[in-house]
Amino acid sequence: MAFSVNTNAGAFAALQNLNQTQSELRTTQTQINTGLRVSSAKDDAATFAIAQTLRGEVSGLQAVSSSLDRAQSTLDVAIAAGEAVSDLLIELKEKAVAAKDSGLDTSSRNSLNDDFQQLRDQITSIVQNAEFNGTNVVENGGDAVVAITNDTGSNTITIAAQDLSLGGANVTIGSAQSIGTQDAASVAVANIESSIQNVNTALSALGSGSSRIELQQTFVNQLSDAIEVGIGNLVDADLAETSANLQSLQVRQQLGLQALSIANQAPSTVLGLFR
Incomplete structure (x- = not known):
């Protein structure tokens, strides 16, 4: 592999992996904050649509309950x-x-x-x-x-x-x-x-x-x-699993930062060729 100070393939790969880890970490943190595995159409469009339909039914049943109470x-x-x-x-x-x-x-x-x-x-x-x-x-x-x-x-x-x-x-x-x-x-x-x-x-x-x-x-x-309960089964996050996943992603994030740091130092080794 040729040495180059213009292109650092190792740094690019490390950065891509770190960005992927950061994205997964944001998703996990959102699940922890909301308690939902599917909180928007971006997470799972089909499941979100089904859940919204069911939420509409629940809302209608609340009106039914009020009518029956009256x-x-x-x-x-x-x-x-x-x-x-x-x-x-x-x-x-x-x-x-x-x-x-x-x-x-x-x-x-x-x-x-x-x-x-x-x-x-x-x-x-x-x-x-x-x-x-x-x-x-x-x-x-x-x-x-x-x-x-x-x-x-x-x-x-x-x-x-x-x-x-x-x-x-x-x-x-x-x-x-x-x-x-x-x-x-x-x-x-x-x-x-x-x-x-x-x-x-x-x-x-x-x-x-x-x-x-x-x-x-x-x-x-x-x-x-x-x-x-059906809505919960569709969209609720498994917080035990999410918590474990959070720990794993935080470790991956730290390792990714270390890998990126090492990759960024690689071009400086070229200076040894001119001593």
Whole structure:
């Protein structure tokens, strides 16, 4: 091999190897900093694209979870209102049955009727206030509960509204119902008994809807977790392996610097030829 001070092939080779080591070291340090083996499209374009698609699905499922939470809360309020109405109907039945007693004096009957009217009007108060986030499921003309169930929003769960207002489809006693007479009390008892059955059916429908929402929420959470794990399997760095690799690269870097230093000193040996 000819001696030359213009071209130092050894230095070039040492520099190329050192640059390669530096590049690998930067990649390893990035993996340690981010915890990711694939943090950008430059690392692995195909894997990065797959991971981004899956991240989009997870983001959509977060919106699904929020929708289901809202639906669950709305149903919880509706069920609480329905149970309160059911309890009031039982109390109303007690008053109405008592008012059927032909032996009651006028004062006692009036007292029972006053209590009846107060309980009756309380149903209206409960139904009107059974609202969550602008949705009332139990009022006359109430809104159905709708929740999205997939990450694109194309599938939904719908829980029908249940009218629990006075004189409505389920509560057949009217806003003017009274037990001021024995005959009126008899009519009220019949209306209350049918109302209790209707309200129980409505509560059953709301309860079944609530259970369905809970099951869907559980599934969505499990699906989201599974996708998150899948993303991790694709892009997460093995930090134990990366740590070992870092140690190796740091040694290679030091050796590369030594090799470059030795190669750079080679041209100076030419001076020995002129002594």
